[in-house]
Amino acid sequence: MKQLLAFVRKEFYHVFRDKKTLLMLFGVPIAQIVLFGFTLTNEIKNSRIVVADYAHDYASQEIIRKIEASRYFEVVKSNMSHDEIEAAFKTGTIKMAVIFPANFYNDLSHLNKAQIQVIADASDPNTATTLTSYLNNIITDYQTQKAQQTKVPYLITPEVKMLYNPELLGAPNFVPGVMALVLMLICAMMTSISIVKEKELGTMEILLVSPIRPFLLIISKVIPYLLVSIINLITILVLSVVLLHLEIKGSLLLLFLESTLFIISSLALGLLISVRAESQMAAMMTSQMSLMLPTMLLTGFMFPIENMPLPMRALSYAFPSHYYYIIVKAVMLEGLGFMAIWKETLILAFITTVLVIINLRSFKIRLA
Amino acid sequence: MAAITLDNIVKTYGEKDQKVLAVDQASFAVEEGEMFGLIGPDGAGKTTIFRILTTLLLPDSGTASVAGYDTAADYTQIRNCVGYMPGRFSLYQDLTVEENLKFFATIFNTTIEENYHLIKDIYVQIEPFKDRRAGKLSGGMKQKLALCCALIHKPTVLFLDEPTTGVDVVSRVEFWDMLKRLKAQGITILVSTPYMDEAVLCDRIALIQSGKILSVDTPANTVKKYPTKLYAAKASDMHQLLKDIRSYPGVASCFTFGESLHFTFRQDDAQNIAGLKATLDSGNYLDLVINEIQPNIEDYFIQISEPVHA
Numbered sequence: 204m205k206q207l208l209a210f211v212r213k214e215f216y217h218v219f220r221d222k223k224t225l226l227m228l229f230g231v232p233i234a235q236i237v238l239f240g241f242t243l244t245n246e247i248k249n250s251r252i253v254v255a256d257y258a259h260d261y262a263s264q265e266i267i268r269k270i271e272a273s274r275y276f277e278v279v280k281s282n283m284s285h286d287e288i289e290a291a292f293k294t295g296t297i298k299m300a301v302i303f304p305a306n307f308y309n310d311l312s313h314l315n316k317a318q319i320q321v322i323a324d325a326s327d328p329n330t331a332t333t334l335t336s337y338l339n340n341i342i343t344d345y346q347t348q349k350a351q352q353t354k355v356p357y358l359i360t361p362e363v364k365m366l367y368n369p370e371l372l373g374a375p376n377f378v379p380g381v382m383a384l385v386l387m388l389i390c391a392m393m394t395s396i397s398i399v400k401e402k403e404l405g406t407m408e409i410l411l412v413s414p415i416r417p418f419l420l421i422i423s424k425v426i427p428y429l430l431v432s433i434i435n436l437i438t439i440l441v442l443s444v445v446l447l448h449l450e451i452k453g454s455l456l457l458l459f460l461e462s463t464l465f466i467i468s469s470l471a472l473g474l475l476i477s478v479r480a481e482s483q484m485a486a487m488m489t490s491q492m493s494l495m496l497p498t499m500l501l502t503g504f505m506f507p508i509e510n511m512p513l514p515m516r517a518l519s520y521a522f523p524s525h526y527y528y529i530i531v532k533a534v535m536l537e538g539l540g541f542m543a544i545w546k547e548t549l550i551l552a553f554i555t556t557v558l559v560i561i562n563l564r565s566f567k568i569r570l571a
Numbered sequence: 572m573a574a575i576t577l578d579n580i581v582k583t584y585g586e587k588d589q590k591v592l593a594v595d596q597a598s599f600a601v602e603e604g605e606m607f608g609l610i611g612p613d614g615a616g617k618t619t620i621f622r623i624l625t626t627l628l629l630p631d632s633g634t635a636s637v638a639g640y641d642t643a644a645d646y647t648q649i650r651n652c653v654g655y656m657p658g659r660f661s662l663y664q665d666l667t668v669e670e671n672l673k674f675f676a677t678i679f680n681t682t683i684e685e686n687y688h689l690i691k692d693i694y695v696q697i698e699p700f701k702d703r704r705a706g707k708l709s710g711g712m713k714q715k716l717a718l719c720c721a722l723i724h725k726p727t728v729l730f731l732d733e734p735t736t737g738v739d740v741v742s743r744v745e746f747w748d749m750l751k752r753l754k755a756q757g758i759t760i761l762v763s764t765p766y767m768d769e770a771v772l773c774d775r776i777a778l779i780q781s782g783k784i785l786s787v788d789t790p791a792n793t794v795k796k797y798p799t800k801l802y803a804a805k806a807s808d809m810h811q812l813l814k815d816i817r818s819y820p821g822v823a824s825c826f827t828f829g830e831s832l833h834f835t836f837r838q839d840d841a842q843n844i845a846g847l848k849a850t851l852d853s854g855n856y857l858d859l860v861i862n863e864i865q866p867n868i869e870d871y872f873i874q875i876s877e878p879v880h881a
Contacts, residue, residue, distance in 0.1 A: 209677035213666065220665045405661035409720075412625045412655040413678050414647075568646070570627040 206415065210423030217397065218427060228393065232385040232435045236442045239377050250275060250334055252299040253291060255282045258307030262317075266345055270301070275337045292324050299323045299334045378443045379531035380504025383524040385439060386432055386462065387469045387498045388490075394428050394473035395486040403483055408570065417566040425470045432466045433459075452538025461534065461544070464551055465527040469494075471558035472523070478565050498524040526551045572639060574728050574759035575601035575624060580633035582619050582782075593619040594630070595782035601761055601775075606754045608773030609763040610868065616782040617763040618658055621732045624761070625655045638727050654726030656717050658733040658763075664706030668697055668716055671705050672723060679724030689756065690719045693749050711742030718749065729753065731762040735769065747772050767869035776868070780876045790868060797866040797874060799823070800839045804851075805831040806859045815854060819847050826873060833870055 218224055254270065256263050271278045276299075283291065288300045302320040310317035321338055323331035401407040410420065436459070443449040451458065472494060480486035500506060501519035508519055519525050526547040533539040541548070582594040594616045601607040609617050622628040624637055626646035635642040640649045662671045672694075676683050687694070693715050700708065705716060714734055721729060731750075735743040747769060754760055754774075762773065770776045771790040778785040778793070786793060806812045809832065816825045816834050821843050825834035836843040844861075851859055866874075 206678050206680070209674055213663065213670070213674050216666055216670065217663070404664070405657055405659045406663060408622075408627060408657050409655060409661050409675075410678070411627055412650050412653065413675075414651045414680060415678050569629060570622060 207419055207423055207426075210415075210419070211426050214397070214423060214427040218431065224393070228389060228431050229435070229438070231388065232439055233442065235381050235385055236378075236439055237446065239381055249277045250298040250330070251277045251279060251296060252301060252334070253279050253281055253283055253288060253297050255288070255300065255302045256280065257282060257305045258303040260306075260308035262308035262311050263303040266303075266319075266342065269341050269345060270338070273337065273341060275334070288322060292322075295324075297324075298330060299338070301338065377504060378439070378447065378449055379528050379535060380499075380502060382436070382439055382462070382531055383465070383502055383504070383528050384495065384498050385435060386466055386527075387472075387494055387524055389435055390428055390432050390466050390469035391473035391476065391494045392487060392490040393431075394424055394470050395476040395480060395490050396483050397428075398424055398474065398477035399480050399483050399486040402481070411568065411570070417568060418563065421474060421562060421566065424474070425467075428470060428473075429463075429466055432469075433463070436462050436466075449535075451535050453534035454540065457541055458531065458534045461527070461530045461548060461551075464548070464555060465523060465530075468523040468551060468555035468558060471555060471562055474562045475558060475565070478562070478567065497522050501525065502528040504528055523551055523554050526554075572603065573600040573636075574603045574605070575607070575635075575637050575761060577620070577624075577635045578633055580620070580623060580630045580635055582616075582623060582628065582630050593782050594623070596633070597779070597782070597784045598633075599777050599784055599787045601759060603759055604754065604757050606750065606760045606762065606772075606774045608770050608776040609761065609779060610765075610767065610770045610776050610872070611763075611779035612765055615779045617779060618732055619782075620779075621655075621657075621730055621761075621763065625653060625730055626650060652727050654721035654724065654729045656714075656721040656729075656731045656734055658736065660713050660717060662705045662713070662717055662720060665704060667702050667704055668708070669701040671716060672719055675720040676723045681724050683723065686723055686725045689722050689725055689753075692752060693722075694719050696745075711738045711746070714738055714742070714746060715749075718746075722753070726758065728759045728761070731760065733763050733765065735764060735766065743769070767867065767872065770868045778868075778872055778875070780872075785872075785875050793868055794866050794871055797871050799835045801864055801866045801870055802834055802844065802861060803828070803831045803864045804834065804859070804861045806856045808856065811854075812851075812856065812859075815851060816847065819850060822847070824874070828869070833864070835874075 218228065252270075254267055256267060267278070267280070270276055279297070283300070288297075291297045291300075300320075300322040302322070304318060304320070307317050307319075319342065321335055323335050325331040398407075401410065440451065440458075444451065473490065476486055476489050476493075480489055497518070501508070501511075501515065501522060502524045503519070508516055508525075511519070530544045530547050530551070533544050537543075577598050577600070580594050580597045581592075583590045583592050585591050597616070597620060599607075609620065611617055619628065623630050623635055624642060626637075626642050626649050629643055637649045638652055640646075642649060663674070666674065672683055676686075683690075697708070697712050697715050697719070700712065705713065708716065718731070718734065721731075735746055738746065743766075750760060750762065751772075764770065773790065775787065775789050776793060777787045786796070788796070804812060804816060809827070813825060813827065813832055816822055816832060821836050821838070821840075823835045823837045825832055844863075848861060851861075
């Protein structure tokens, strides 16, 4: 126990005395969240939109005035046909089209509900969601205003149609992706480097010729990075909530437990790399090529897995980050409980166990 | 009982078609409490022997034992009772002197206080710098710290792989004084060095080259084995002198050795040296000096490692 404590303390000295490591450990996650966050939350001002008003009545005029008053939109009033709107999208002159159907006010006053068609250019999904949500706000605003005046509330449903990228992949889902990416990066890369560093500096030689058991050595390498990763996890979650106004819908405890499981699997992967790599450079390259890129490309947070060719899809099922991404999305964004993700958890636990066993087996008790 | 034994150890590196023979049927034994030197040039196989004995490498064939334990089967016991100081400085550079020592004491299940008497003489010299990071120490201090770390758990056998390489002359002398004191405490020491002048400080030495053990004996007996008389020659024009001596018939070998030339004849014949002197005197040497000298270990090493064929 004393050995373990001494080892862990030594490991923390390494981390806190190397500015580069420190920056890597705590700077990268913050930078990534902030970077992703600001590209998402940056307000989109003065976007050109087309308003086609086929109703031309009291209600539609009132809403259009509100839209015009907003600083987000630069309104072009023109009763374009659908084809013309499509052409305008293609040339990129407009970002969104709002269409009021004929009899808008009629429907609203007699049926108490009416529709507005909203077409957005979702080839840029971030802009498209932002713009439609702005418009939604304006319409909701109008509704509540009206609700105070009339007894029966009006119901206006904006029919939103996302052109070109109907699934809107990659938009608010990036936080789970970044979580998978950052935790993988920190855990796998830093642990693999820290063990290879001992080999490179020759300290591994002394450690081997000591009563230290391989198990203890591995555990003491893992504990500091586990702690650091949990701190990072908290940082990411706090930043997501504070900076990106993301709501954690599910159980925080469940999210933490699942994350810890994923962190352990990543640590195990890092250890696996360190067994083979001979230099810190090699360890870094290996973890980047074999872990970071697949995490980015194959977990589905940047590109939909459904659209990938079969071999790629099969490959993505081999990565722990794939399951973690699903789990985080379910718990954090959809607020689902354990029953919804027990399958993924089980697979993740299985992969982790296998990795840990391989590690204990393949740890070299000698130099060659 | 011998503290260390090697029996026909063979070790090769590399793949099948490009095998490099690092240790070639090496055998020797080190007695308990002995200071044993492994003397040889770089690449002779010294480090490989150290790594086999410290259980870091497995030999291709042959057996070795340390403190009565087999290096292959009982490696955990050996790892508990030996101290190892690798050739390259292998402590944590970003930890301070004290932190390093404390760390190694703890992983060997001991404390600095418990075995302080062992390292006291050495540690007092680096204690003023105990809050300095190990990476910022001078070469000599690094070695002293490394020795402290290797000693802190009171090992029965101490392995020192080239502990004085890259260390200044004063520190080297100090270092060997420390080793003598450790030996006095009953610790068996196996030390390697490429410096022949350090060899005489050992109880016994093994000369090694290209993986082969050439001789095992006390330093005094080793030089006694020198087969012929040895002469040293000195003049202002050393280059011409070397050429002249080498071209003289009957000269077996002639090497530059520090500031003079060491040479031998094929036959120890009074005529030979007289003849050479006469020949050289007829040349234009202003300050020629030729003496017969006592061979040292380096002379012997050169003599046996590069046999001159008559």
